[in-house]
Amino acid sequence: xxxxxxxxxxxxxxxxxxxxxxxxxxxxxxxxxxxxxxxxxxxxxxxxxxxxxxxxxxxxxxxxxxxxxxxxxxxxxxxxxxxxxxxxxxxxxxxxxxxxxxxxxxxxxxxxxxxxxxxxxxxxxxxxxxxxxxxxxxxxxxxx
Amino acid sequence: xxxxxxxxxxxxxxxxxxxxxxxxxxxxxxxxxxxxxxxxxxxxxxxxxxxxxxxxxxxxxxxxxxxxxxxxxxxxxxxxxxxxxxxxxxxxxxxxxxxxxxxxxxxxxxxxxxxxxxxxxxxxxxxxxxxxxxxxxxxxxxxx
DNA sequence: TACTTTAATCAGAGACTCTGACTATCTCAA
DNA sequence: TTGAGATAGTCAGAGTCTCTGATTAAAGTA
Numbered sequence: 001x002x003x004x005x006x007x008x009x010x011x012x013x014x015x016x017x018x019x020x021x022x023x024x025x026x027x028x029x030x031x032x033x034x035x036x037x038x039x040x041x042x043x044x045x046x047x048x049x050x051x052x053x054x055x056x057x058x059x060x061x062x063x064x065x066x067x068x069x070x071x072x073x074x075x076x077x078x079x080x081x082x083x084x085x086x087x088x089x090x091x092x093x094x095x096x097x098x099x100x101x102x103x104x105x106x107x108x109x110x111x112x113x114x115x116x117x118x119x120x121x122x123x124x125x126x127x128x129x130x131x132x133x134x135x136x137x138x139x140x141x142x143x144x
Numbered sequence: 145x146x147x148x149x150x151x152x153x154x155x156x157x158x159x160x161x162x163x164x165x166x167x168x169x170x171x172x173x174x175x176x177x178x179x180x181x182x183x184x185x186x187x188x189x190x191x192x193x194x195x196x197x198x199x200x201x202x203x204x205x206x207x208x209x210x211x212x213x214x215x216x217x218x219x220x221x222x223x224x225x226x227x228x229x230x231x232x233x234x235x236x237x238x239x240x241x242x243x244x245x246x247x248x249x250x251x252x253x254x255x256x257x258x259x260x261x262x263x264x265x266x267x268x269x270x271x272x273x274x275x276x277x278x279x280x281x282x283x284x285x286x287x288x
Numbered sequence: 289t290a291c292t293t294t295a296a297t298c299a300g301a302g303a304c305t306c307t308g309a310c311t312a313t314c315t316c317a318a
Numbered sequence: 319t320t321g322a323g324a325t326a327g328t329c330a331g332a333g334t335c336t337c338t339g340a341t342t343a344a345a346g347t348a
Contacts, residue, residue, distance in 0.1 A: 018152030
């Protein structure tokens, strides 16, 4: 069944496999209360704290959605909100120690998956893939 | 901000951009009643008809979810269900003429996006990208 | 100071997905 | 041929994610 899927779809397949693996590893390590949507947002929180609006923009969701997800992350102990000293309207979302345990774990699994991929396609192709995807990001990432 | 995102995340960014473009083109052409989830499923329906279970498996959702989406596609006139002559339990989901108008349109926009990408990264990199992603599919697509 | 913009929240609704339970039909082995 | 188990699909209920619209509070600006 060697159909000619478009490149976007092929990316979807690989990305989903990666996400499932990382999600499973995180859940398996005892952090089973984080959902994929929450994790996607959490991954974008800066180590020095992020505003909700920034988070929403970079994750490409509305600020209401971002607020909803941060509420849950806060309740689960992964983030906390503090007043933004630079702006009385804003609050900074900060990662807690608990989050700082999970994130390396998730990154580690992602690296492991990448290593498996590299084993399958070879070092050269993997390097080209990363280079090409980074170039594509320049024209496909509305945030950066 | 040249962070080192993992390859899975980079794919997510590009894929989402592609999906948004295709979705917008379809909506713009007057087919604004199809959602992304419905479209993802519809794209997997074989021209000779597909069973719900097959569809669910290939889209990686439960058969209940697939059934829910097919219900909506049926109500909107994009698919119809007929008895499967080969199995009394099963029904075949068939694309209607309306669906056969939309799908080329969606594929056309996807091709247009790919052409833009190729213009940005070059013909050689585009060919390599497709080749590499196809190889990755071998180990990341649980369906095929 | 008055007007406009921005950050965040509240309220309500719709869409997507899942688990569990069930019926009808098919397959296969005794 | 018949009975047990597997498979295709549906119904019911719940949780999660996402959106639009309206509101409040604080900044920025003329």
